Amino acid sequence: MNKQNILFIGFILIVALLLFNHRNKLQDEVKNSFQTLAHVEKDGVLLNDLRGRWENKKNRKKVIRFLRNFNPRPKVKTRGDKTTFIFEAMDKNRLNKLSKKILQSTIKIRKFTIEKVDKHNAILKLEVDK
């Protein structure tokens, strides 16, 4: 084989090597893209779930409506970024019913207080994010 042919084959081999190197880089890039896609999907599902739980305006409105309409009607105070519901003269059954509803909801509780008034009644104060 003459010198020209050797040079020609050498050149093709170098091109093949460069392409091989480039291909490996692209393969890594594809691998990374797949990983990114999996992460985006995972984070997306998680964030969707968390947002749905803690920033669901529809659910929040529903709970607030329930609290406002509860019998006995609460005093509602809104100050800054918080709203306080004060339920007075709550007997044991009502207290249980209301606490159960609050605990099952996804409303953001800041402070939950129960104060005994007398043998049969208590005051429930609930401070939530506005």
Next chain:
Amino acid sequence: MKLKKFLPKILNKDRKVFYITNDSNIEYGKDRFDLILSPTFYWVKKEQISVKRESDALKFAQSIFEGQFEDIENYKYIAIKYSDSEYIYIAYNPKQILERLKDDFSITENMIGNIYTAQSEFIDIKEPILSISTTKMVISIDGVISELLKHSHTSSVDYKFLNQTPRSRFNLKYRGVNGDEVNLFIASILPLALVIYFSLDIMKLNRDIQSLNIEIEKRRDIYKLPSTSFQIKSIKNRYLEIEKKQFEIRDSISWLQKEKFSRYGKLDYLIANKKELKFKLELKKGKNSNKVKSILQKRDKDVEFNQNENILEVTFKR
């Protein structure tokens, strides 16, 4: 057959032709040229064979030259019909010819168009003597062409004769005898295949990357995610923190309801927020406060107590 005879005349029309003998000094340009080899490059025999066609006569060629050379398997043959039953046989070793052309005249395979023999090209000359170079002449004796030294260097040279007469169809078959072209083809198959394979793979990978990036952007839009992973992480942590705190508040109140501390006393107040769970228990008379404390410590060892007679204030720090 007619076409086969006619084609060389058309193809060789513009190509220069040189006569090559021992002392030839050729000035060749960039274009390919044809060569006519002097009789020193090949063997000639004239034989009587009773066959009609040259192709049939060619079948006898090897046996005619048997014993003439050791490496007979490297030789190729031409049979030229001279008369009805007479054939002129030419035996040549293409590898040897190419080596000699390269070594003695610096002529490589890629410079040559066709190679002919003086025998095939001058067989029909009318003159018995043809001055072919400054020192050599060819003569035709009974159809066999031989080369002789000239007696006088002053004789004119019939260069025109070479370029004006058309070439015969008896060109030598020399391509690929060195194995260069074949070897080059074989040697370049693998790297070329690799280049093609990698190129196709690269195209496919580029398409994959593009479609993956589109898919990633699509998912980001669907889930309303920010573009950087740092931002995603920060939002995720914020929500997880909210979830943790809200779970702690709810869990502590539920736990308190489940444990039924009313068996041990009355609850005066209860405060549950992000920082602590605090409540005051008025213990019943005769009840052992240690039992209550052990229940509370089961939940958290670091629980704080503040007891004044039967009043027990409890604080769980978060």
